[in-house]
Structure formats: structure tokens, C-alpha cells
Amino acid sequence: MATAPEHLDVPPAIVFRAMAEGDVSQVLAIERAAYAFPWSEGIFRDCVRVGYTCRAVELAGELIGYGILSAGAGEAHILNICVREEFRCRGVGRRLLEHLMALAREEGMSEVFLEVRPSNTAAIRLYQSLGFRQIGMRRGYYQASGGREDAVVLKCALEHLHC
Numbered sequence: 377m378a379t380a381p382e383h384l385d386v387p388p389a390i391v392f393r394a395m396a397e398g399d400v401s402q403v404l405a406i407e408r409a410a411y412a413f414p415w416s417e418g419i420f421r422d423c424v425r426v427g428y429t430c431r432a433v434e435l436a437g438e439l440i441g442y443g444i445l446s447a448g449a450g451e452a453h454i455l456n457i458c459v460r461e462e463f464r465c466r467g468v469g470r471r472l473l474e475h476l477m478a479l480a481r482e483e484g485m486s487e488v489f490l491e492v493r494p495s496n497t498a499a500i501r502l503y504q505s506l507g508f509r510q511i512g513m514r515r516g517y518y519q520a521s522g523g524r525e526d527a528v529v530l531k532c533a534l535e536h537l538h539c
């Protein structure tokens with residue numbers, strides 16, 4: 377049987393686990409490399425402390441990504457999802473998002489919301505491919521180098537999710 381090229385493989389051994397405060401320094405390094413306007417260390421520590429669903433993605437014991445979800449009143453919000461640059465485009469982000477959506481459904485949530493920069497086409501394609509649809513726009517929501525950037529608001533219903 378033909379083997380798929382390595383760059384197209386989803387790393388089979390990725391593991392999702394709860395993020396602990398001890399992970400924050402590594403998470404912060406990935407965050408700072410990924411975003412022009414990264415979250416602060418305090419934001420990540422608060423997310424862990426207040427009990428948001430914070431997940432670390434590991435490959436062979438190495439932290440290669442993370443995702444943060446808040447849930448309540450039937451709604452989940454994906455607050456952050458990030459994959460270390462050298463591990464992107466291999467299906468890790470898709471598996472992480474599916475994992476967070478499955479956790480939200482297990483917690484009894486019926487819908488997931490998120491915001492994304494209109495310029496972030498990689499993330500938008502990922503979200504659309506998993507069923508997210510635009511429901512609105514927040515004007516000037518994000519910091520940007522030339523001033524502010526809008527946020528596209530996306531929503532996905534969870535009732536038909538099978539992951």
C-alpha cells in the first residue's frame with residue numbers, strides 16, 4: 377500500500393491533556409512566536425485558575441500546541457487555539473479543534489462561538505471546514521499594527537457533531 381507523504385500525515389501520536397500552570401512558560405513561547413499581539417502570561421494563568429477548559433497538545437512529550445475554551449449557559453467560546461509553526465499544516469489544528477468541540481458537547485453545550493481576524497485565512501478555513509459559519513462582525517475588536525482590526529464572529533451548532 378502506498379504511504380502518504382510525511383508532510384500530509386497527521387502525527388498519530390499526538391496527545392491532548394489538561395494544561396497546568398507549569399506549562400505556561402512553554403505555552404507563552406509558542407504564543408509569542410505565533411501572534412503579533414500575544415496574550416500575556418497572566419491571561420494564561422488566569423484561564424487555568426478559573427477552570428476554563430485548557431488543553432495542551434503533546435507530541436513525543438513535547439508541547440506543540442494548546443487550546444482554551446470557556447463554557448457556560450449552553451454556549452462554549454473558543455478563546456485561543458494555536459499550533460507551533462513547525463507542526464502546522466499536518467492536521468494538528470483540526471484535531472485540536474475537534475477535541476475542544478467534543479469536550480464542549482460533553483459539557484452539555486449546544487453551540488460554540490469564536491472570533492477571528494478577517495486576515496487569518498488559515499484559521500478561517502479550518503473553522504469553516506468544521507462547520508463554523510459567520511454570524512456577525514465586531515468592529516475594531518483587535519489591536520493591529522495600523523490601528524484596530526475587526527473580528528469575524530463565527531458559530532457552530534454541536535448537535536450534529538460526531539467526533
Ligand SMILES: CC(C)(COP(=O)(O)OP(=O)(O)OC[C@H]1O[C@@H](n2cnc3c(N)ncnc32)[C@H](O)[C@@H]1OP(=O)(O)O)[C@@H](O)C(=O)NCCC(=O)NCCS
Pocket residue numbers: 410456457458459460463464465466467468469470471491492493496497498499501502503505
Ligand atoms: C490556525 C492553526 C491553529 C491551524 O493549525 P494547523 O495544524 O496548521 O491546521 P491543520 O493542518 O489541521 O489544517 C486544517 C485546515 O485549516 C486550513 N489551513 C490550515 N493552514 C492553512 C494555510 N496556511 N492556508 C490555508 N488554509 C489553511 C485548511 O482548510 C486545512 O484543511 P486541509 O489541510 O484539508 O486543507 C495554525 O495555523 C495556528 O496555530 N496559527 C497561529 C495561531 C492562530 O492564528 N490561531 C487562530 C486564532 S483565531
